[in-house]
Amino acid sequence: MGWLAWERYRCDIDCKNDPKNCISEKLFIDMADRLFEDGWKELGYVYVNIDDCWSSMERDKDGRLQPDPNRFPGGIQRLARYMHDRGLKLGIYGDMGTHTCGGYPGTTLDKIEIDAQTFANWEVDMFKFDGCYSNAVEQELGYPLMSKALNATGRPIGYSCSWPAYQGGLPPKVNYTQLGQICNLWRNYGDIQDSWNSVLSIVDWFFENQDVLATAAAPGRWNDPDMLVIGDFGLSMEQSRSQMALWAIMAAPLFMSNDLRTISSGAQSILQNKMIISINQDPLGIQGRRILKEKVGIEVFWRPLSNNASALVFFSRRTDMPYRYKTSLSKLNYTTGSYKFTDVYTGKTDVLKDSTEFVVSVNPTGVVMWYVSAPGKLKYHPFLRGGKLHGPAYDAEENNFPRVFL
Amino acid sequence: MGWLAWERYRCDIDCKNDPKNCISEKLFIDMADRLFEDGWKELGYVYVNIDDCWSSMERDKDGRLQPDPNRFPGGIQRLARYMHDRGLKLGIYGDMGTHTCGGYPGTTLDKIEIDAQTFANWEVDMFKFDGCYSNAVEQELGYPLMSKALNATGRPIGYSCSWPAYQGGLPPKVNYTQLGQICNLWRNYGDIQDSWNSVLSIVDWFFENQDVLATAAAPGRWNDPDMLVIGDFGLSMEQSRSQMALWAIMAAPLFMSNDLRTISSGAQSILQNKMIISINQDPLGIQGRRILKEKVGIEVFWRPLSNNASALVFFSRRTDMPYRYKTSLSKLNYTTGSYKFTDVYTGKTDVLKDSTEFVVSVNPTGVVMWYVSAPGKLKYHPFLRGGKLHGPAYDAEENNFPRVFL
Numbered sequence: 001m002g003w004l005a006w007e008r009y010r011c012d013i014d015c016k017n018d019p020k021n022c023i024s025e026k027l028f029i030d031m032a033d034r035l036f037e038d039g040w041k042e043l044g045y046v047y048v049n050i051d052d053c054w055s056s057m058e059r060d061k062d063g064r065l066q067p068d069p070n071r072f073p074g075g076i077q078r079l080a081r082y083m084h085d086r087g088l089k090l091g092i093y094g095d096m097g098t099h100t101c102g103g104y105p106g107t108t109l110d111k112i113e114i115d116a117q118t119f120a121n122w123e124v125d126m127f128k129f130d131g132c133y134s135n136a137v138e139q140e141l142g143y144p145l146m147s148k149a150l151n152a153t154g155r156p157i158g159y160s161c162s163w164p165a166y167q168g169g170l171p172p173k174v175n176y177t178q179l180g181q182i183c184n185l186w187r188n189y190g191d192i193q194d195s196w197n198s199v200l201s202i203v204d205w206f207f208e209n210q211d212v213l214a215t216a217a218a219p220g221r222w223n224d225p226d227m228l229v230i231g232d233f234g235l236s237m238e239q240s241r242s243q244m245a246l247w248a249i250m251a252a253p254l255f256m257s258n259d260l261r262t263i264s265s266g267a268q269s270i271l272q273n274k275m276i277i278s279i280n281q282d283p284l285g286i287q288g289r290r291i292l293k294e295k296v297g298i299e300v301f302w303r304p305l306s307n308n309a310s311a312l313v314f315f316s317r318r319t320d321m322p323y324r325y326k327t328s329l330s331k332l333n334y335t336t337g338s339y340k341f342t343d344v345y346t347g348k349t350d351v352l353k354d355s356t357e358f359v360v361s362v363n364p365t366g367v368v369m370w371y372v373s374a375p376g377k378l379k380y381h382p383f384l385r386g387g388k389l390h391g392p393a394y395d396a397e398e399n400n401f402p403r404v405f406l
Numbered sequence: 407m408g409w410l411a412w413e414r415y416r417c418d419i420d421c422k423n424d425p426k427n428c429i430s431e432k433l434f435i436d437m438a439d440r441l442f443e444d445g446w447k448e449l450g451y452v453y454v455n456i457d458d459c460w461s462s463m464e465r466d467k468d469g470r471l472q473p474d475p476n477r478f479p480g481g482i483q484r485l486a487r488y489m490h491d492r493g494l495k496l497g498i499y500g501d502m503g504t505h506t507c508g509g510y511p512g513t514t515l516d517k518i519e520i521d522a523q524t525f526a527n528w529e530v531d532m533f534k535f536d537g538c539y540s541n542a543v544e545q546e547l548g549y550p551l552m553s554k555a556l557n558a559t560g561r562p563i564g565y566s567c568s569w570p571a572y573q574g575g576l577p578p579k580v581n582y583t584q585l586g587q588i589c590n591l592w593r594n595y596g597d598i599q600d601s602w603n604s605v606l607s608i609v610d611w612f613f614e615n616q617d618v619l620a621t622a623a624a625p626g627r628w629n630d631p632d633m634l635v636i637g638d639f640g641l642s643m644e645q646s647r648s649q650m651a652l653w654a655i656m657a658a659p660l661f662m663s664n665d666l667r668t669i670s671s672g673a674q675s676i677l678q679n680k681m682i683i684s685i686n687q688d689p690l691g692i693q694g695r696r697i698l699k700e701k702v703g704i705e706v707f708w709r710p711l712s713n714n715a716s717a718l719v720f721f722s723r724r725t726d727m728p729y730r731y732k733t734s735l736s737k738l739n740y741t742t743g744s745y746k747f748t749d750v751y752t753g754k755t756d757v758l759k760d761s762t763e764f765v766v767s768v769n770p771t772g773v774v775m776w777y778v779s780a781p782g783k784l785k786y787h788p789f790l791r792g793g794k795l796h797g798p799a800y801d802a803e804e805n806n807f808p809r810v811f812l
Contacts, residue, residue: 010727193725194770233644233770234725319599321416364600364639
């Protein structure tokens with residue numbers, strides 16, 4: 001959880017005319033100050049991550065990457081310490097290839113060790129390894145090599161791999177078992193843009209491929225559907241609530257890319273919703289699934305959580321008016337019993353029998369999201385009963401939960 | 407200007423389960439109360455317009471349309487008087503055809519006179535005539551006949567024709583000269599939905615066809631790109647500002663379709679922006695145009711206004727980050743001189759020479775909109791100079807400005 005520069009600030013290096021928004025140490029210090037002072041850090045948003053266009057166009061005389069001297073006059077290590085002094089962490093970016101996507105020096109195979117060591121020397125906490133300007137063979141060598149090189153530094157550095165996104169995101173080209181062994185998170189799909197169409201295309205792809213993707217995820221190894229664009233320009237409040245809810249269902253890393261200096265209170269309250277964050281960060285780390293697609297444009301998503309609980313999201317793809325969706329927990333394959341639920345956005349709570357019909361009013365492009373406390377024992381097989389719900393049975397036993405959380 | 411039920415409330419007739427939102431006299435009274443009490447009326451939002459699904463499924467024993475007795479127990483005339491008592495106006499809906507789009511009784515050719523007289527008897531102020539369940543020949547007879555029938559009642563009734571939307575919206579199928587003679591406004595294109603894609607498709611169509619459409623518009627006869635969905639669920643604040651700005655450039659009728667009982671203060675302040683409303687309602691009634699499409703995704707729109715003034719809109723189709731667009735008034739074909747401009751959303755004012763280069767930062771899917779006071783004499787021919795701007799010269803002299811404003 002944290003903040004990542006790319007979606008909102010791209011490769012803006014025009015510090016002369018756009019000093020507030022250019023990629024410079026000032027931008028990252030500004031965001032760190034906001035994370036520290038505005039209640040973000042306590043909620044878990046601790047990473048401040050640099051993306052492309054931070055470096056000088058030349059390596060130094062010893063072949064090491066170096067930051068642009070005008071935009072990062074204090075250097076990366078001082079920036080890392082600024083984060084650490086405030087209980088925050090610093091992330092940085094590189095590219096497995098001859099150049100970064102923005103045209104800055106890349107990390108070719110022969111530079112992997114020196115770059116990993118440079119980042120460790122700078123006391124960096126996370127590293128995103130992009131894949132422009134390399135081919136599949138180089139990537140197949142480079143991404144595991146970087147994993148080894150990072151581990152060899154002895155410094156814990158979260159490792160974000162763009163590799164699968166460059167290979168179409170799906171087996172057989174992508175080996176998720178291997179990715180889980182070498183990366184902490186990985187970008188499976190294209191870059192997010194500041195638009196609802198972009199969010200929808202990501203949601204579509206991830207849930208259409210949920211059988212492959214959900215089993216790849218576990219604590220310490222996560223699918224990454226890309227940044228939260230909540231607080232930017234393209235999403236309505238409903239759509240912002242939907243991105244937050246669906247990213248929580250997906251157990252997605254939560255990296256905001258927005259302007260924390262000017263964010264609206266509405267967007268901030270969505271991003272700081274404690275119950276959704278706790279669902280997103282649930283220690284079981286099981287990635288949720290879409291369990292129903294209704295012809296009327298309502299879809300239901302479900303994620304099993306610790307403490308016998310679960311999360312439900314009712315999502316509307318409609319563009320007309322609020323839709324009154326009638327269902328029951330038993331229709332959603334909850335087993336017999338009474339359940340307490342809390343609407344995570346309104347705070348409303350109630351108790352429902354599995355058989356009780358209820359209506360949720362779902363706004364166009366919006367969600368209703370519930371945290372559901374189960375009555376009885378842990379129940380990982382809600383798909384085993386009827387033929388109505390799609391997707392195979394989820395087998396929690398096939399997951400193991402190694403390593404640290406991101 | 408006013409409020410129209412369709413986009414937000416559709417054909418919701420379920421007053422048992424959804425009493426606040428169903429099509430009933432209560433809904434229109436609620437909206438009238440809001441228009442009256444929350445500052446809308448003073449700004450010009452005076453119409454409260456019923457759309458489809460208001461009527462009984464049967465005509466009465468004398469062949470007259472009658473409202474659904476359960477949902478409109480007080481009848482339409484009482485509702486009209488409720489509006490009039492508050493300085494508001496009531497609009498109603500019918501369909502040139504065997505049935506309305508929602509399946510209610512339509513107005514076939516033989517019913518046109520009786521229905522026009524019924525509406526006049528009820529003291530209705532506006533009438534939208536939809537076109538489901540009729541063919542082109544019937545429409546060609548029916549729309550002019552209804553115009554005559556409405557005029558024959560002696561009551562001033564604004565006449566909104568859906569006719570051109572059923573004929574593709576363009577000549578030769580559509581005769582805009584005739585439409586201007588018989589209708590006060592007309593729907594040229596498909597229904598708006600609560601989504602940015604829908605707004606964009608409307609903007610695209612209207613400005614791609616601006617040469618045909620702009621010359622059809624004048625006071626008392628307007629192209630209608632459909633309702634404002636600001637305050638609903640699908641548009642971000644930026645996109646809401648864009649719809650308002652572009653509808654003002656188009657000299658579009660401003661009919662909101664939203665819930666005035668629960669609208670956010672942000673949406674309300676956009677809809678109640680006095681300067682944009684005055685631009686929209688400018689007495690010259692000249693429909694504006696897109697004057698530039700830049701490859702980088704910035705478009706510039708321009709509308710000539712009374713008092714030697716004009717409106718400029720800088721619009722971004724980008725979905726990445728704010729774009730710093732550099733231009734000058736002379737590049738936008740303003741003639742030599744100094745101009746005062748006011749940013750209609752921020753209130754910022756400044757003076758610019760035509761030759762002065764300036765930068766506007768336009769947010770993704772957002773606008774910057776200026777009210778520009780011209781220095782010298784009225785200047786209707788900004789397209790005559792360079793070859794860079796597209797669209798033919800605008801000839802104000804070919805417009806005449808008959809009849810009442812809507």
